[in-house]
Amino acid sequence: MTTATQPNVEQLRPENISFNAAQGNQRLTQEQFASLQKDFDDLRAEIVADLGQSDVDYMKNIIRVQRYLEIAGRTLIHFSFTPVPFMLGVAALSVSKIMDNMEIGHNVMHGQFDWTNDPKLHSRNFEWDTACDAGSWKRTHNYEHHTFTNIIGKDRDYGYAVLRLSDDTPWHPLRSIQMVYFAALSIFFQWGVALHELESERLRDGTFDLEEKKPYLKGLFRKGAKQIFKDYVFFPALAGPFFWKVMLGNALANLGRNLWASAIIFCGHFTEQAQAFTEEECENETKGEWYYRQLLGSSNLEGGKLLHIMSGHLSYQIEHHLFPDIPANRYEEMGPRVQAICEKYGLPYNTGPFWKQYGTVLQRVWKYSFPTKAK
Template sequence: MTAIDPTAHLSDEQIEQLGRELDALRDEVVSSRGERDAAYIRKVISVQRKLELGSRGVLLFSLFPPAWLIGTAGLSVAKILENMEIGHNILHGQWDWMRDPKIHSTTWEWDHVSPAAQWKHSHNELHHTYTNVIGKDNDLGYGIMRVDEDQKWYPFHLGQPLWNFINACFFEYGIAAYDLELGKNLHKRRRNNPEFRARAREVGKKIRKQVLKDYVIHPLLSGPSFLTTLAATFTANLVRNLWSHSVIMCGHFPEGVQTFERRSIVGETRGQWYLRQMLGSANISGSKALHIMTGNLSHQIEHHLFPDLPSNRYGEIAPKVRELFDRYGLEYVTGSMPKQVFSAWRKVFRLSLPNKADRTRTRTPRRAEERVAA
């Protein structure tokens, strides 16, 4: 957030015109989806499965250090691909238009301890609806961090760099806890709620399935290499967690990304919703390989504008989206991954401390009708 409203120069009509232009861009992509896109996701799935199978095969010989390194590296990449470019995007419904029952948001279950159905609710329905709205979008701070100067500071926040690091290491479990709204539901009256207990059982079932697969079955299949395969799997999960956490941090935490108050979305129009997605997201610049490994969430701005478009199209439309930013006088927040990771972590450390008396107080960008009323 900045001390100056970055939308102050836009009128109501300009904001709605921006929305109409973005709608037209979306319609253009939807009308051109076809075999090229279907071939892309099928190829990624095929590569990922072959890489995982090959890596697990190499780990049969993981008593030998070179085999351990190669197998662990391959398994790490395979798990990242499955979570980011495949699972995340399929569960967004990006490929539902193919009508392939094997690659569909209603049937896909991913390599993650959070059940797909619960993740779709907390992520697709809540996070993407209330992007960066404090008190509504718990993705913003995972429910454990102070993310804006206007939030009241408590001594507990001094530990948020540590909480964030622990969350990064065990990110899939943090997401599962977030999907359950565990902090809120641990209250005695809430944890006895039948709906919560049913969802908790589903999470427990999924965790047991993942632990059995990763830490019992596959290591046992390695025979004498049981312990080294166990270590390799743990390392691959750790790498996957740290990577996915970093990608998410880069998309919503760097300096220049805006947060919003609850009152700012009352009566929000389509154009204003688009504007919030533009201001509440940040991109990562880099190679094609980096884009694929991030699930194309390196194009976080484009993803938040159009969460159900095929991920391979985000890079194609990014120049058109950036042109709209320039034309409407808005900042397109982007940078290399090291830059964005550093910026996000610096913000985590900065906001773990109380505001300095001379620090400029920031405010949420107001909607156009609020500016007119003022």
């Protein structure tokens, strides 16, 4: 492993950036796949049997911290007259939105806490503080992305239909400025996520027409309007003459959340080592092969407790993709065991520090802006 150094200009030439298939990528035998499946199933069963009060207490505490931060953030933004308390308010509100989206919303909507039978923690009822409504998220993320992870053409999260991230996607002149799309997607991430289900690329190529998207669009406008009302009408209006100050504070808080959430999510599947798959490879795949694809298509981030919580434990993207409905606070203890299973089968366990992983994401977006020769 190289340490995270600034890449020099020479290295940044697209032809010099290589995304080798990750080491140890020879497919396993059917017996090995069956045994891999058993190992992961056993690990899963062991953790599920141990779920209990402490997991609920953990999530309730996270929710309490998020609520206190949101209340503190909005109060500070409202009453601040100098930059320091204002920015503190922005930070608190931004962190509360990050916690709501990542550690609470994303995890609860995966059904990680459905077993508690608590309607407030149930995936069916949960709604979050972002433009994408919960129903649309569960369709595009829980179903499409988690089922067809990194299958080009089926997992629409792979490049979000605006980024070309591998040779499997044909190059197009518009791809040459995809760094700009990447930046825009990061800045307006919550709206990008909300618009994801529109499948604009499939509208353009005529796979279906706008009429079929009507129920989705209704949900999009309903939820989007509520978010705009909250952050850009209601709380600013409460401040009367300081309307614009509060509006700015809320916009900055949303921006902070958008940048962070997008960075974490891109690190999950677009890093140097994360692999993509074709539909043919994945036809009739067994559960063992599904585990294998989840494992190879995801990458982790190394860091402390704070990084894990602020990333919604997506720093354990591998564990999350293997076991999306296990409470995320368990991924930390599962990590070493997953790593041991990887070693047993000679499979890579992709992990690295945040900046290094994010660096490889930027490199990948940059590299595939340019046409590549077919191999």
